[in-house]
Amino acid sequence: MVRRTKEQAEATREQLLDAAEALFCNTGVASTTLDLIARAAGVTRGAVYWHFKNKAEIFEAVCDRATSPMGTMLDTLANDPGDDPLGALERQAGDILILVATDARIRSVLEILFRGFDGGPEFAEYLAREEQNKRQCRCQIQSILEVAVARNQLPPHVKPADAAVAVTAFVGGLMHDWVIDQDYDLANMARWLTKIFFNGLRHG
Structure with a gap:
């Protein structure tokens, strides 16, 4: 169960990064909000904050990977x-x-x-x-x-x-x-x- 939960969390994180990458590329970094990222990823805003503290941290993770x-x-x-x-x-x-x-x-x-x-x-x-x-x-x-x-x-x-x-x-x-x-x-x-x-x- 713990392993499955960890895998689910990692999958959600990747969903968020995929969504953020597409939005940053198509909409621009300044115009991309956490709400837009959450909706594009199909998760709640709370899920975004579970993995990242702000947009800059998401951006850094997108670039790093x-x-x-x-x-x-x-x-x-x-x-x-x-x-x-x-x-x-x-x-x-x-x-x-x-x-x-x-x-x-x-x-x-x-x-x-x-x-x-x-x-x-x-x-x-x-x-x-x-x-x-x-x-x-x-x-x-x-x-x-x-x-x-x-x-x-x-x-x-x-x-x-x-x-x-x-x-x-x-x-x-x-x-x-x-x-x-x-x-x-x-x-x-x-x-x-x-x-x-x-x-x-x-x-x-």
Whole structure:
């Protein structure tokens, strides 16, 4: 019985997140209310408060379940860059771009974030954490590139910190460009695009 209750609670939570994601994407974050989320999910407002304290917490959960796979991928590589750190980073950059192009949930959340986020003051804490996460991501990439320098995979004059800025701008820029326009086949072009970029890094 306890297990069933736990499973039911998790199912309700997912219903709420699905409903919120669709509303955030179609209606906008500012125009989406807790009442709208509850009605779209087919639950009471009390059920919303059972799982989340406010709209900002729901928004964060919606974003996290879409973007956490990408964060996990980078965490794994940063912890163990392996014998070919630059090659591994190139493959992972391609993997992330393909994931963005083929995963509807990730694409939906990125659309919410990229098409003019219209939250408000209640989202200030979340946005500050996101800025911190971006800095951490760049630091992780820098640590991978430092190993690449140690293995002579980058020219001596290339600074890992500068290269990390370039990598994050390259991947983030492509994600933003494709999510906004979707006028080219990112899934099929991802490997070729990353190859061109990382060949440029390798030859300085």
